[in-house]
Amino acid sequence: MNPQSAADAPKPQATAILFWCSLIVVSAVYLTIPLISLFADIFRVSASQAAWAGSAFSFAFAGGGLAFGVLSDRYGRKKLMMAGLALLSVTTLAIGTVDALPWLIALRALQGLAASMFPPSVLAYAMEMFPARKRVTIIGFISTAFLMASIVGQLYSSLIVLSFDWSYVFYILSAVYLASFVAIVFGIPGDKNGSPQGGFFAPFARIGYIFRRRGLPIAYIISGTLFTALVGYFSTLGSYLSGPTFGMSHQEILWVRAVGIIGMFISPFDGKLVDRFGIKPVLCGGLALAAVGLGLLGVWPNLAFLIVTSVVFTTGVAMALPAQISMIGQLAGDIRAVAVSFHMFMLFIGASLGPIVAVYLMDLGGYLFTFLVLAGLLALSTVVPMFIRLGEAPAAAHGQAQHSA
Template identity: 70%
Template sequence: MNRPALESSLNPFVTLILFWCSLIVVSAVYVTLPLISLFAEVFHVSSSQATWAGSAFSFAFAGGGLLFGALSDRFGRKKMMMTGLLLLTLTTLLIGTVHAFSWLIALRCLQGLAASMFPPSVLAYAMEMFPTNRRVTMIGFISTAFLMASIVGQIYSSFIVLTFDWSYVFYILFGAYLLSSLMIAFGIPSDKTDRPQGSIFAPLARIGMLFQKKRLPLCYIISAILFTALVGYFTTLGSYLTSSLFNLSHEDILWVRAAGIIGMLISPFDGKLVAKYGVKSVLWSGLILAAIGLGLLGVWENLAFLIIMSVIFTTGVAIALPALISLIGQLAGEVRAIAVSFHMFMLFIGASLGPMLSIYLVDIGGHLFTFEILVGLLCISAIVPLFIPLRESSGTKGQEPAHSV
């Protein structure tokens, strides 16, 4: 398929498919968060043990993304997305049938590995298959899906267990993943870029090349901090809103969290911001906006004000994340796929550390102290772009700056 024909086949339906599949896959990271107390009761384990239903997935998801992102260089983006979705479909069905906690944890690990094949592959697919004037916008849609999954996954599982047994959370997801597999198989064009030959493990050797690019590792500091702050915020928010200051029910808290989706809707428009102001400026602005929203969140004990600051915080994250991915793609050049995979690895390492850090900080200093520490981390990350020299001439600000390095 030649390039003009390929680009013409990337219609809005393809964008919808990639958005939907990104949302539904990454939602699996978060679906067990509202089920922790239920798992503790059903499987007769402690709450700390029950949290491994989420942690086991997260660690496998982070490590697997690094591995499979490299292998997508060898086998192709669409094939890797298809394989991941099919394995995710099977493991999700099996999780709904388990009666032993050990099997739940083992299958959540396998589910995390299967799910990890999708995000780095879909991001590399967007970078390679979309024309330059649509690339950052497409990455914005995918990033929006990743961010919305942190809320949608929790709302979905909470809603299901109000009416059905917890196993139906996974049975319904099984159907959604099966449908998504068909959508990827028949709804998007195949990527036809040249693939390296030789050993299937050869792409893994390219990981070392990331650290030969002096500016690229700095981006990964931002990657880790961004999701440490995001997931740490969600973790702290839950206990903050159930405290005597607000005394909200768990159902009410979910709707407060859902308000954050409003801020996330800006992500698809990040391409226009990058085209006008440059990728570094947009990244820096997003980080500062997120820090402002989170920093002001606890200054007034008013629920409406808290929701507004929450929306400002998630807006900042939604602005920063697509710009960060675009910057990594520019700096990485020929190792773009593994660079984005390492970005995903660092994101979900941050997502795994966020709850642990937040719980520890709440125990020693309280909720407001925790929010301010997370703000401090965001401020540190906002300094990092200043140490990444990047040419962004006026010519590159008129289009997606894929070739500005």
Template identity: 70%
Template structure:
């Protein structure tokens, strides 16, 4: 007789791999143009501040679109939104490579941002609803790792392509990759159970107000913003810091220093085991403390090897905190989890949009070292937030349920 647990396990592994890959390449589109700004300045004969809109236009559309499409996935289904987003992302990405006027690049980056924003809130809600409790934090860990790795992978990818070919091929190559992702999601991911639509088309958007009535949930969004203010602020400051006369690294060398941070991000898939042992709030708190320590250490000693080690500690802390935060939001939100997670993504990328502004201001007015310390201080302040979030008794016992289920699986 076939053990049902063993027969189902490979399917979840395949689903995890596909969702990880698709999450990585979709969110990478946020960071594609960061290494291309100087290229756009020369190509379109524009100022650096204007060239920066190639990234900002996408980010604002991505953040706002997450609110729109997160609510719609409640009505039309998670898989349908993911498929629709990848289909539109394929088309807009290919067209971007053909433009020869900067204003059209901006317009298409906005459309690309809207298309990409259909994916993250839908994939998070899909993972929470379609994976069993004992696998839920693990899949969220993989998706969160993909979101974090995208901040580095997107920049490295576009840098390599533009050095070997031209900026157009960054989009020509990525378009077919999005199409492959569209096929993978379509044929390999089971359909979610779409509930019968209730109310009007605008009903899902009213849910956004409802999430602020959930006890403890609004406090989670404070952490959402501070996580990406610190993450993107760190990378923004790091580039300027390493290219200064103190280190004098080249653009390519800076990218490889950033890439080392990926090592710390591999802790994220193990969040599930940590949550089962010490609870989701404790994992979140430990992640915030670890990230604060790592980021604070970056601003202590002007030594490259020490800086690299501290950056690994920092990214490990972020990678520990983010999936725990997503799991906590999903638990607190209940039936409003899609709207709650879409607002989480909105706050993440609002934080990502504010981070360069904050970092540049602090660098110009004080110093790089002070900027690192201030960003660490912001994270450290957010560590008090979990103490004000209360979970219901039955939610506090999820770790015990996980342990019992894992024991049962081993016994069978």
């Protein structure tokens, strides 16, 4: 589909609506990270068992995102965004009523499927409905929302449980999703997709093409390790700060997490870095910066030092993620939309593994060991771009990546 003309493009408030909805939908991935120890106490299970409340969501979110990214071509971007928010409102409300861990895990998986309808649809909508001169900006805002969600989701659930029962985390959010559904219905114009052609499974055949493009399959190694490290970091940080070294309260941990947002504001400007230095240098630089910040995090038990290294880590992630999308977009060529959907699939497979890996590593060797192993994953990922050949100029590649989204 061709992008809309400037006259038909969404109004400025549509950018705010898409940013807001992207933020609150992806925040659901991270809601339960601060609640793992609480769930372990309430349901009388181990921390590793309670961590499945997060991992079940992420696995469903990853698989659903790949499927719905393809199906949005068939049924329309706005329709899938609406369906996702409507189903999120229902499933999120139901989660607040559970009294057993298996039900919590099952409903979190359904919530993950509902949420997975939104991200691939909103990226495709932004590309198709906004004129070229605004496209980079709106996709930058959406990408920033996805990153900020990793902290905002935790902040929200942490704040609610300070004053209310944990179930209110989901009751309140259910109402927010319902209001956001109304905002999407009336606040953004409809897209021109939604005219099914061919059989139902025909669009899925394109997924196999990504494994035939040279360099593309190994690029997904970075997609997986990036969010394994990010979510593993958040899972470890809360336990580290509340432990004997710092002995911080729930509210104090909340503000330490919030400072990490500072590093994420570099994401909308990543395109300029790519234009100037090239995709691979920015990607490797971001991964290396994230690895350094994460590796140093547990070295010195000083709060100011920990906050600085946390910001270094999140800055590196915010640099690496858009550059990674740029590289995948260039490698994929005419299958960019499917390739970026698979990238998101791998991101949230990593997000699913993050809490499990973090709990295992903490049991095995403690906090410093966990931070170092996760940093080592990022450091090893910096080698991957060296085996990938990019054939176009950085600026062209960046433009393609924005188109792919």
